[in-house]
Amino acid sequence: xxxxxxxxxxxxxxxxxxxxxxxxxxxxxxxxxxxxxxxxxxxxxxxxxxxxxxxxxxxxxxxxxxxxxxxxxxxxxxxxxxxxxxxxxxxxxxxxxxxxxxxxxxxxxxxxxxxxxxxxxxxxxxxxxxxxxxxxxxxxxxxxxxxxxxxxxxxxxxxxxxxxxxxxxxxxxxxxxxxxxxxxxxxxxxxxxxxxxxxxxxxxxxxxxxxxxxxxxxxxxxxxxxxxxxxxxxxxxxxxxxxxxxxxxxxxxxxxxxxxxxxxxxxxxxxxxxxxxxxxxxxxxxxxxxxxxxxxxxxxxxxxxxxxxxxxxxxxxxx
Amino acid sequence: xxxxxxxxxxxxxxxxxxxxxxxxxxxxxxxxxxxxxxxxxxxxxxxxxxxxxxxxxxxxxxxxxxxxxxxxxxxxxxxxxxxxxxxxxxxxxxxxxxxxxxxxxxxxxxxxxxxxxxxxxxxxxxxxxxxxxxxxxxxxxxxxxxxxxxxxxxxxxxxxxxxxxxxxxxxxxxxxxxxxxxxxxxxxxxxxxxxxxxxxxxxxxxxxxxxxxxxxxxxxxxxxxxxxxxxxxxxxxxxxxxxxxxxxxxxxxxxxxxxxxxxxxxxxxxxxxxxxxxxxxxxxxxxxxxxxxxxxxxxx
Numbered sequence: 001x002x003x004x005x006x007x008x009x010x011x012x013x014x015x016x017x018x019x020x021x022x023x024x025x026x027x028x029x030x031x032x033x034x035x036x037x038x039x040x041x042x043x044x045x046x047x048x049x050x051x052x053x054x055x056x057x058x059x060x061x062x063x064x065x066x067x068x069x070x071x072x073x074x075x076x077x078x079x080x081x082x083x084x085x086x087x088x089x090x091x092x093x094x095x096x097x098x099x100x101x102x103x104x105x106x107x108x109x110x111x112x113x114x115x116x117x118x119x120x121x122x123x124x125x126x127x128x129x130x131x132x133x134x135x136x137x138x139x140x141x142x143x144x145x146x147x148x149x150x151x152x153x154x155x156x157x158x159x160x161x162x163x164x165x166x167x168x169x170x171x172x173x174x175x176x177x178x179x180x181x182x183x184x185x186x187x188x189x190x191x192x193x194x195x196x197x198x199x200x201x202x203x204x205x206x207x208x209x210x211x212x213x214x215x216x217x218x219x220x221x222x223x224x225x226x227x228x229x230x231x232x233x234x235x236x237x238x239x240x241x242x243x244x245x246x247x248x249x250x251x252x253x254x255x256x257x258x259x260x261x262x263x264x265x266x267x268x269x270x271x272x273x274x275x276x277x278x279x280x281x282x283x284x285x286x287x288x289x290x291x292x293x294x295x296x297x298x299x300x301x302x303x304x305x306x307x308x309x310x311x312x313x314x315x316x317x318x319x
Numbered sequence: 320x321x322x323x324x325x326x327x328x329x330x331x332x333x334x335x336x337x338x339x340x341x342x343x344x345x346x347x348x349x350x351x352x353x354x355x356x357x358x359x360x361x362x363x364x365x366x367x368x369x370x371x372x373x374x375x376x377x378x379x380x381x382x383x384x385x386x387x388x389x390x391x392x393x394x395x396x397x398x399x400x401x402x403x404x405x406x407x408x409x410x411x412x413x414x415x416x417x418x419x420x421x422x423x424x425x426x427x428x429x430x431x432x433x434x435x436x437x438x439x440x441x442x443x444x445x446x447x448x449x450x451x452x453x454x455x456x457x458x459x460x461x462x463x464x465x466x467x468x469x470x471x472x473x474x475x476x477x478x479x480x481x482x483x484x485x486x487x488x489x490x491x492x493x494x495x496x497x498x499x500x501x502x503x504x505x506x507x508x509x510x511x512x513x514x515x516x517x518x519x520x521x522x523x524x525x526x527x528x529x530x531x532x533x534x535x536x537x538x539x540x541x542x543x544x545x546x547x548x549x550x551x552x553x554x555x556x557x558x559x560x561x562x563x564x565x566x567x568x569x570x571x572x573x574x575x576x577x578x579x580x581x582x583x584x585x586x587x588x589x590x591x592x593x594x595x596x597x598x599x600x601x602x603x604x605x606x607x608x609x610x611x612x613x614x615x616x617x618x619x
Binding site for chain 1: 330418419429431434522586589
């Protein structure tokens with residue numbers, strides 16, 4: 001009898017130890033091209049989604065590397081990650097995603113914050129892409145952005161756009177805006193800023209030529225958006241943005257993705273793969289959910305009023 | 320560091336070895352600080368990638384990319400020699416112009432080569448795993464490039480070029496056509512850098528308008544690390560040490576990437592790399608000082 005109970009408990013202990021050994025933590029390796037508030041929010045959102053789905057603490061190994069803006073480092077990080085054999089590689093922004101996709105033959109790659117995954121050749125098609133790659137595209141809904149500006153300035157004729165001609169996402173966004181603006185009878189005035197130190201001059205170029213300034217989702221412009229805001233205040237030209245985070249930094253208003261939420265949506269894809277789905281069977285998703293942020297104080301300093309209708313539907317009002 | 324990561328480190332090290340040799344030719348042989356490389360690295364990659372996407376033979380594309388980068392070097396030399404623009408400024412002007420030219424060449428900021436056939440495609444059927452094959456391929460390219468550069472510097476022509484770099488007036492007095500050597504030297508240097516860019520694009524699956532940023536820093540670091548390892552006057556050893564310096568630089572980056580267990584964050588990478596490269600630079604110096612002290616002690 002005693003022997004039997006000892007035997008039983010021994011089996012129980014063995015089973016417990018065994019199961020805890022078998023439940024190897026999920027190993028997620030994350031890489032981003034550069035550190036910047038929106039991309040960092042994506043990373044944190046991914047982590048949150050993993051935690052919400054029961055991956056966290058002991059049963060999650062989550063690593064993060066930034067390429068500090070350099071594609072050669074991105075490629076070295078991709079090789080390190082493939083060598084470390086994680087369960088899933090998450091690549092944030094285009095060059096990091098391209099380096100990861102080229103390097104990884106079999107480890108699933110989930111990309112995020114890539115505007116045009118087809119042009120970047122990350123996947124051959126958006127529906128059931130096949131292979132080991134899938135992810136989330138953050139192509140912006142630019143029509144809504146222009147309509148937002150129009151609701152502030154009903155007789156809107158010209159919009160100035162500072163952008164970095166060297167940034168893939170920014171250029172494709174500008175193309176989309178131009179097409180949409182032509183339909184709405186709005187003229188777009190471009191102003192190139194290849195480096196963040198050029199942003200101030202690019203914004204000043206627009207003074208006297210435009211009714212409003214719109215900052216697209218452009219890493220260079222956003223990193224120096226304060227200089228655009230300053231020009232907006234001095235010249236009384238309202239500054240709008242393509243991403244909501246920028247509203248707290250001085251833009252009048254923006255409709256956009258909450259990048260934390262975008263990370264969450266990316267995390268959902270990651271969880272599906274962890275639960276056994278093949279990345280090739282998961283459609284590439286277009287980011288969902290639009291937030292409206294308004295900054296009435298800034299609007300006043302730039303010489304306009306926030307319409308009641310906009311205030312009413314704003315998801316966040318910056319004081 | 321895993322084997323895969325180590326092979327990746329070697330691969331990128333060999334590719335930037337070509338860049339380092341290019342930088343060595345201008346900075347050390349010609350005494351011409353040339354920043355054109357930040358643009359010509361991207362130009363080589365952009366040109367090659369665009370042509371490959373247009374279904375031009377990858378070897379021909381790489382060749383054209385290299386020639387394009389070499390001609391960027393000629394522009395810098397021309398600005399300097401014909402119009403007397405300070406060498407540093409001339410190269411900055413070319414580099415700045417190349418940013419636009421690269422965007423024009425590609426028609427967009429990023430050209431993807433994933434799933435395109437590249438110079439590596441013919442070797443994929445040899446049965447060597449891709450991770451080894453890539454390294455062997457770029458190693459052969461870098462070492463062959465190094466041998467050619469060393470051979471070139473040993474020829475009469477190369478000797479004349481070295482003379483121009485060490486004493487322009489003296490070289491002229493000895494009947495060397497100085498300007499021609501500068502043209503050829505800058506073309507050769509930027510050609511090597513462009514070839515590095517072309518290979519980088521093909522092994523990594525993309526050409527990007529931002530990829531050239533900081534090329535000069537990486538190249539120069541590799542040259543100096545290589546020099547500090549071998550205190551030699553031999554041209555052959557110095558050229559080859561450019562490749563070794565470049566590999567060591569990449570190993571420093573890799574070590575910095577793997578340092579998170581020491582409590583470092585992703586954003587500490589640049590500082591860590593700088594510290595590791597600095598250590599590589601001062602270590603040989605400290606060692607030789609130590610030796611000198613010892614020798615002195617014995618004498619006394």
